[in-house]
Every structure is written in structure tokens, then in C-alpha cells.
Amino acid sequence: MIAEAGLIALWLAASMAFLQFALCAIGLVKGQDEFFAAIRPVAIAQGLLVSLSFMLLVWLFVRSDMSVKLVVANSVAIKPLLYKITGTWGNHEGSMLLWVAIMGLAGACIGIFERNLKTKTLVTTLGAQAFISIGFYAYLLIASNPFERIFPVPADGQGLNPLLQDIGLALHPPTLYIGYVGLSIAFSFAVGAMITRDVGPEFAKAMRPWVLGAWVFLTLGITAGSYWAYYELGWGGWWFWDPVENASLMPWLAATALLHSVTVLATRDGLRAWTLMLAVVAFSMSMIGTFLVRSGVLTSVHAFAVDPERGSFILALLAIYIGGAMALFALRVGTVKEGSQFEPVSREGALVANNLLLSAILGIVFIGTLYPLVVEGFTDEMISVGAPYFNLATGPLALILVAIMAAGPLLRWRRDQVNALLNRISIPVFLTAAALFGLVIFTTSMSILSLLGLALAAGIAVASFAPLWKRNLRRTPMHVYGMVLAHFGVAVALVGMASETSFTEEKLVAAAPGDEIMVNNWKVTFQAIEPVAGPNWTALEARVTAQYEDQAIHEAAPQNRMFASAQMQTSEAALLTRWNGQLYVVLGDSDEQGRWQLRIWWKPFVTLIWYGGVLIALGGLLAMVGRLRRAVRQKQQRAYAEAVL
Amino acid sequence: MNRWLLWIPLVLFSLFFAIVAAGLMRPKDNIIESKMIGKPIPEFALPAAIEQRPALTTADLATGKPQLLNVFASWCVPCIAEAPQLLALEQAGVSINGIASRDTPEDIANFLNRWGNPYVRIGTDVRSSVQLELGSSGVPETFVIDGNGVIVHQHIGDIRKEDVPELLEILENAG
Numbered sequence: 001m002i003a004e005a006g007l008i009a010l011w012l013a014a015s016m017a018f019l020q021f022a023l024c025a026i027g028l029v030k031g032q033d034e035f036f037a038a039i040r041p042v043a044i045a046q047g048l049l050v051s052l053s054f055m056l057l058v059w060l061f062v063r064s065d066m067s068v069k070l071v072v073a074n075s076v077a078i079k080p081l082l083y084k085i086t087g088t089w090g091n092h093e094g095s096m097l098l099w100v101a102i103m104g105l106a107g108a109c110i111g112i113f114e115r116n117l118k119t120k121t122l123v124t125t126l127g128a129q130a131f132i133s134i135g136f137y138a139y140l141l142i143a144s145n146p147f148e149r150i151f152p153v154p155a156d157g158q159g160l161n162p163l164l165q166d167i168g169l170a171l172h173p174p175t176l177y178i179g180y181v182g183l184s185i186a187f188s189f190a191v192g193a194m195i196t197r198d199v200g201p202e203f204a205k206a207m208r209p210w211v212l213g214a215w216v217f218l219t220l221g222i223t224a225g226s227y228w229a230y231y232e233l234g235w236g237g238w239w240f241w242d243p244v245e246n247a248s249l250m251p252w253l254a255a256t257a258l259l260h261s262v263t264v265l266a267t268r269d270g271l272r273a274w275t276l277m278l279a280v281v282a283f284s285m286s287m288i289g290t291f292l293v294r295s296g297v298l299t300s301v302h303a304f305a306v307d308p309e310r311g312s313f314i315l316a317l318l319a320i321y322i323g324g325a326m327a328l329f330a331l332r333v334g335t336v337k338e339g340s341q342f343e344p345v346s347r348e349g350a351l352v353a354n355n356l357l358l359s360a361i362l363g364i365v366f367i368g369t370l371y372p373l374v375v376e377g378f379t380d381e382m383i384s385v386g387a388p389y390f391n392l393a394t395g396p397l398a399l400i401l402v403a404i405m406a407a408g409p410l411l412r413w414r415r416d417q418v419n420a421l422l423n424r425i426s427i428p429v430f431l432t433a434a435a436l437f438g439l440v441i442f443t444t445s446m447s448i449l450s451l452l453g454l455a456l457a458a459g460i461a462v463a464s465f466a467p468l469w470k471r472n473l474r475r476t477p478m479h480v481y482g483m484v485l486a487h488f489g490v491a492v493a494l495v496g497m498a499s500e501t502s503f504t505e506e507k508l509v510a511a512a513p514g515d516e517i518m519v520n521n522w523k524v525t526f527q528a529i530e531p532v533a534g535p536n537w538t539a540l541e542a543r544v545t546a547q548y549e550d551q552a553i554h555e556a557a558p559q560n561r562m563f564a565s566a567q568m569q570t571s572e573a574a575l576l577t578r579w580n581g582q583l584y585v586v587l588g589d590s591d592e593q594g595r596w597q598l599r600i601w602w603k604p605f606v607t608l609i610w611y612g613g614v615l616i617a618l619g620g621l622l623a624m625v626g627r628l629r630r631a632v633r634q635k636q637q638r639a640y641a642e643a644v645l
Numbered sequence: 646m647n648r649w650l651l652w653i654p655l656v657l658f659s660l661f662f663a664i665v666a667a668g669l670m671r672p673k674d675n676i677i678e679s680k681m682i683g684k685p686i687p688e689f690a691l692p693a694a695i696e697q698r699p700a701l702t703t704a705d706l707a708t709g710k711p712q713l714l715n716v717f718a719s720w721c722v723p724c725i726a727e728a729p730q731l732l733a734l735e736q737a738g739v740s741i742n743g744i745a746s747r748d749t750p751e752d753i754a755n756f757l758n759r760w761g762n763p764y765v766r767i768g769t770d771v772r773s774s775v776q777l778e779l780g781s782s783g784v785p786e787t788f789v790i791d792g793n794g795v796i797v798h799q800h801i802g803d804i805r806k807e808d809v810p811e812l813l814e815i816l817e818n819a820g
Contacts, residue, residue: 234759235755235759236755240720240722242722243722273651277654280654281654284658288661291665292665311669312669315662315665315666315669318662319662322658323655323658323659323662326654326655326658327655329651329654329655330651330652330654330655333651334648334651370661370664370665372783373664373665373668374664375783386718386720386721386722386747387720388720388747506751506755508754508755508758571759586759588758588759597758599755599758
């Protein structure tokens with residue numbers, strides 16, 4: 001009965017979404033406020049019902065109810081509990097239900113908390129949000145019902161893709177989805193504002209926390225995904241420009257641009273049309289990314305099942321939402337008045353440059369991701385655009401962007417002097433030059449991009465703190481600290497990336513037990529190889545000890561796992577982390593003489609890549625909390641002033 | 646601002662829509678006739694890509710026995726998907742020659758260590774010049790070559806499980 005209850009809850013949630021949209025549409029046409037009053041409770045009811053539906057699906061997975069088709073296809077009774085739960089969204093139907101559940105909850109949050117917007121804009125936003133949800137409900141109920149039963153009931157399920165049985169990947173999709181859905185709200189805000197022609201600082205202030213929140217989750221999701229690929233694929237790399245990775249990077253790039261342009265709109269009432277466009281593009285990129293991953297049009301190591309029929313359905317949704325929003329943009333933006341003006345050398349100017357560079361990088365990644373498809377379409381050849389293209393094309397732009405990031409926060413709004421700016425950034429510029437000089441002299445064979453990256457990172461690390469210079473640190477608003485932290489995080493991540501790319505040392509050896517291998521300052525000893533067994537896998541495990549210079553001896557145990565239920569082999573790398581880097585050991589195959597392949601990397605400062613990512617997200621979080629607190633305080637002050645008067 | 650500029654996003658999106666819609670419509674298993682079929686392998690001599698395997702020249706491909714010539718790269722994602730099928734072909738006794746396109750020895754060694762090494766010989770094609778001469782513009786790509794060094798079949802894209810019997814049959818007929 002649980003499955004039926006879940007399906008009923010889903011249908012009810014869908015009808016609530018329909019009601020929500022209808023109330024908004026009728027209210028707008030008739031101009032009657034009583035329709036508007038009902039929309040908040042309906043949005044809350046929709047959020048609760050769809051969450052209930054999702055919770056019931058989780059329950060089915062926890063109980064391993066093998067009468068449900070989705071559970072059979074993606075679970076197995078002997079699996080650990082945690083992966084039974086995460087198995088709920090480790091598949092197509094479940095993840096779509098998770099998506100629409102988060103979307104419903106976000107709508108409910110707007111219904112409960114949003115008090116800044118004019119009623120009409122708020123209602124239109126909720127209407128637009130419901131309109132998007134209706135498509136997803138239709139998709140779930142018509143094309144991919146997660147609660148479908150199977151008869152006869154099989155004895156056991158088919159298991160979850162072993163690559164997904166990992167805590168990193170278990171938490172990765174929900175994190176990204178929260179980000180995507182946050183962007184759907186920014187999109188709905190933009191559509192609402194275009195319909196009511198109410199674009200201004202108030203609108204930007206209402207939208208900003210949602211954009212910040214979405215961006216924080218996207219940043220965390222991408223960081224976690226990168227670390228997962230790094231240790232789980234056993235490949236030693238942290239970014240592969242795989243279409244699925246690009247699918248999450250593209251919305252992040254758009255959201256980063258949006259985050260900065262919405263600040264210009266909120267603070268200076270500039271960049272109105274551009275901000276609206278970015279809000280539309282950011283969500284479009286989430287949808288397009290989902291589509292590319294789900295439809296099977298692109299080949300990828302971790303794409304979901306190939307299914308053109310479902311692909312067509314999502315493509316139709318894309319056409320309605322994105323095409324519709326872009327048509328609305330073309331029709332309405334002309335009537336949105338231009339905001340205030342500014343000089344090229346100003347805070348706004350730097351933010352415009354930031355936006356243009358981010359958009360250019362987004363364009364490059366987008367084209368690179370789609371290029372194989374285009375070539376296939378015109379020439380019947382299949383090609384893969386690889387890391388060489390992406391690194392070469394995006395690297396230089398990213399470095400320019402980072403340089404502007406150092407200077408931007410030191411510029412004044414509206415108009416500034418070039419000389420004054422040069423004066424302010426003289427120390428970071430000097431540091432960059434000194435670092436560059438030092439690197440050129442003391443290191444060999446660094447690629448030009450890593451060289452510039454490392455040198456720039458030195459400058460930015462200092463420049464990112466410059467906005468706090470000569471300020472009363474206690475009275476500095478929290479969002480300034482957020483910006484400082486996020487920009488500093490970029491410098492940290494950049495050091496990690498450049499250092500990993502340039503200074504990684506690698507040994508590939510065929511070793512017999514007792515052999516010693518030197519990698520950098522590590523002495524790695526291959527002790528033994530033993531079979532081990534887990535709940536649903538067996539493995540060969542190498543016992544390895546490693547010693548950094550003359551310090552304590554560490555133990556590591558890289559494995560080759562065989563999963564019975566999916567007939568699949570995975571490689572569990574062993575990682576030893578020190579403050580200055582990571583030792584990464586992978587166990588390979590054996591040869592006829594009983595020797596085993598061992599691949600050992602020493603990756604100096606590689607962990608800074610993800611620490612940087614976490615700092616960036618933390619900065620975003622600080623900014624969001626700071627903005628929200630400020631909004632609440634200002635409202636209280638206004639209420640107080642009114643009461644006194 | 647010109648009013649018609651505002652329509653550019655929609656136009657770009659329509660273009661995207663057309664491309665992916667066409668991609669969705671196209672059946673994935675269409676057989677592609679290649680212009681290289683029936684022509685002998687062009688003259689080339691590529692240095693060895695890794696220490697463990699010998700270099701590759703045109704002469705190695707006309708030994709009287711049909712062989713496979715596989716163009717791959719460590720940075721190519723479909724090549725990972727293809728790896729088990731190449732190993733299966735090797736198990737079936739096929740001799741497979743590799744051309745590593747735009748790659749470094751370290752990356753090639755990493756790739757082969759991770760996903761298996763089915764190759765008898767591997768030449769490194771740093772500027773992908775030989776690849777272009779072969780009429781191949783992408784990776785992965787696989788040629789079936791008969792005993793006289795003439796290309797009898799070209800497989801574009803990754804070799805899937807279902808392609809293996811077909812390739813074995815073509816190799817059989819080429820002998």
C-alpha cells in the first residue's frame with residue numbers, strides 16, 4: 001500500500017501545483033486579490049504532499065520492497081542501510097522525484113518566508129514556479145512513474161551501480177539538486193518580474209538570498225563531485241571535462257555571474273536586463289545539463305541510462321520553459337527601464353567584466369560539450385572533445401577573471417581613478433611578480449598556465465583581504481567577510497590546481513611483497529596481498545606501509561573490489577593525507593611472476609583544491625546569512641520608526 | 646539597444662534545440678560507409694608510445710594476417726567504455742595495434758594501466774597527423790586491415806559489446 005499512497009500523494013501534489021498556477025493566472029487576468037490570498041497555503045500544501053511522496057519512496061527502498069519495479073532495478077536486500085536510502089535517488093525516476101520534491105519545498109518556503117516582494121510579483125513568482133513543477137509532475141506521472149509495481153515479485157533486486165555505493169556520491173546529487181532548484185526560483189522571480197515589469201533593487205534583494213543559497217550548494221556539490229571522481233575512479237585526476245561534470249559546471253558559471261550582477265542591481269540599480277537574462281540562463285543551464293545527462297545524446301562514463309523517449313519529454317519541457325522565458329525576455333525587457341549609468345573604471349565596470357568573462361567561459365564549455373553532437377549530426381563521425389581543448393580555451397580567460405577578482409572589490413561604485421586603483425593593488429601586484437620571478441628561477445618544466453596561476457594565487461590571497469584594510473572589523477558587514485572568504489578560497493583552490501598539475505610525482509611499478517618504492521620523500525613498502533570481503537563485495541587488498549622522510553609509518557590498503565550483484569570491478573584507492581599533499585596508491589593487476597602493479601602518486605597540495613572549494617561555499621554562506629540578517633534588522637527598524645511616528 | 650538584439654537568446658536556444666532534437670531522432674546504430682575502405686594504409690612510422698610496447702609503422706600492418714588498428718587517447722571518455730571490448734577481442738586472438746592521439750607517455754601508461762592494455766604495438770601520434778592521413782578525425786576509431794595492409798572496414802566511435810561479433814566476422818572474412 002505504501003507505493004499506492006506515494007503515487008496518490010504525487011497526484012495530489014500535482015493537482016495543487018495546477019491549482020497554484022490557475023490561481024495566479026486568473027488573479028492576474030481579473031486583477032482580483034482574493035485569488036492571491038489563497039496562493040500561499042496552496043504552495044505550502046504542494047510542498048508537503050510532494051515531500052510525503054518522496055519520503056514514501058525512501059521507505060520502500062529501506063524496506064527493500066521487491067514488488068516495486070524501481071527498487072528491484074536499483075537495490076539489493078543485503079546492501080548497507082545507508083546505500084538503501086541513497087539508492088532512492090541513485091536512479092532516474094527517484095532523482096526526478098527528489099528534484100520536484102525540493103522544488104515543492106522551496107515553493108513552500110517562499111510561501112512562508114518571503115515578505116519583501118510586492119504581492120503581485122510574489123504571486124507571479126509562485127505561479128511561474130508551479131508552472132515549472134507541473135511539467136515535472138507530468139513527466140513523472142506519465143513517462144517515469146517511480147512507484148510502478150512488478151509482477152511476479154522477484155526474489156532479490158539487481159543492486160546499485162557499485163560506483164554509486166560511496167558516501168561522496170550518496171550526498172552529491174541532493175546537494176546539486178538543491179542548487180538547481182534554487183536557480184529555478186531565481187528563474188521564477190525573473191519571469192514574475194518580467195510579467196509585472198517590476199525590476200529594481202527590491203526585486204534584486206528578494207532574489208539574492210536564493211541565488212546565494214543555490215550557488216553555495218552548487219559549489220559544494222561540484223567540490224564533492226570532484227573529490228569523489230578523484231578517489232573513486234582511481235584515476236588520480238580531479239577534473240575530466242566529462243559531459244556530466246560540465247553539466248554541473250555550466251549552471252555554476254551562470255550562477256556566479258548572476259550572483260555578481262544581482263548585487264549591482266540591488267546596490268546601484270544597474271544591469272537590469274542583463275540580470276534577468278542571467279537568471280533565465282542559469283536555470284536553463286541546470287535544465288539543459290539534466291537533459292544532456294538523462295537523454296543519452298552524449299556519451300559519458302557516468303551518464304544515466306540511454307532513453308530517447310524520456311529525452312524527448314525533457315526536451316519538450318525545455319522548449320516550453322526556456323523558449324518561453326526567452327521570448328518573454330525579448331518582448332518585455334524593452335519596456336523595463338534602463339537602470340543607472342556608470343563609468344568603465346568602477347566597481348560596476350569590474351563586475352561587468354567578470355560577467356562577460358564568466359559568460360565567455362560558459363560559452364566555451366557549452367560549445368565543447370555539444371560539439372561532438374554537432375559533428376555527429378553533420379558528418380556522421382563520432383568524436384570526443386578532450387581536456388586539451390577545455391584547458392587551453394578556458395585557462396587564460398579564467399586567469400584574467402581571477403586577476404579582475406583581485407581588483408574589483410577595491411574599486412568604488414560608479415566612478416574611480418585608474419591611478420588610485422593601481423595604488424591600492426600595488427602590494428598584490430608586487431607579490432605576484434615576485435612569485436613569478438621565484439617560480440621561473442627555482443622550478444623547471446611548469447606549464448605557462450600553472451606558472452601564472454600559482455603566481456597570481458599569491459597576489460590574490462593577499463588582495464582578497466584588502467577590502468578589510470583600515471576598516472573597523474567589528475562593524476564590517478558579514479557579507480563583506482563572505483566575499484573576502486570566497487575570494488580567498490579561489491586563491492587556495494588555484495594553488496592546489498597549479499601545484500597538482502605541475503609537481504605531481506608518479507611511479508608505476510610491478511612489485512612483489514617486500515619491495516620498497518621511493519616516491520618523492522615517501523618510502524613505500526609493499527607488505528602483502530590478501531583477500532577481504534565486505535557486505536556485498538569481495539576484494540583483493542594490498543597491505544602497504546608508507547613513511548614520509550623519517551617520520552611515523554602509515555598503513556594503507558588499496559583494494560580491487562568485485563561486486564557480485566552487478567558483476568563489476570572497482571578500484572578503491574588508498575589515500576594518505578599530510579598537510580603538504582596526498583600520497584595516492586592504486587592496486588592494479590598481477591603478472592605471471594606473482595608481482596602486482598602498484599601506481600603511486602605524490603600530489604603536493606592537492607587537497608587545497610577542495611579546501612578552496614569549501615572556503616568559497618562558506619564565503620557564500622556567510623554572505624547569505626549576513627544579507628538575510630540585515631534585511632530582518634532593517635525591517636525591524638522601519639517598523640520601529642513607524643510605531644514611534 | 647536594438648530591439649531585435651533581444652531575440653538573440655531565443656535564436657541561440659532554438660539552434661540548440663534543433664541540434665539536440667536531431668541528435669535524439671537519429672538512430673544510434675546506423676552503419677557508416679567510409680571513403681577509406683578498399684585503400685591501402687598510408688605510409689607512416691610512429692615512435693613507440695610507451696616503453697613496454699614496440700613502435701608502429703605501415704610495414705607492421707601488412708603481415709599477411711588481418712589486424713585491427715585502434716585510434717585512442719587517454720583523455721577520451723568513450724575510449725574508457727570501449728576498453729573491455731578491446732580486451733575481449735584480444736582474448737579472441739585478434740592482434741590489435743594502437744595509435745595514441747595527442748597524448749603523453751605518462752598519460753598513455755596511466756590509461757592502459759587503469760583500463761587494460763590489449764595492444765601489440767602502440768605508436769604515438771603527437772600532432773595527430775597520421776590520424777588525419779587515415780581519414781579519422783575523432784577518437785576512438787577502429788580500422789580492420791587485411792593481410793595486405795588494405796583497410797576493409799572502419800568503425801567510428803566506441804566499440805560496444807554488440808559490435809564485437811561483427812568485427813570478428815569481418816576479420817575472419819578479411820583473412
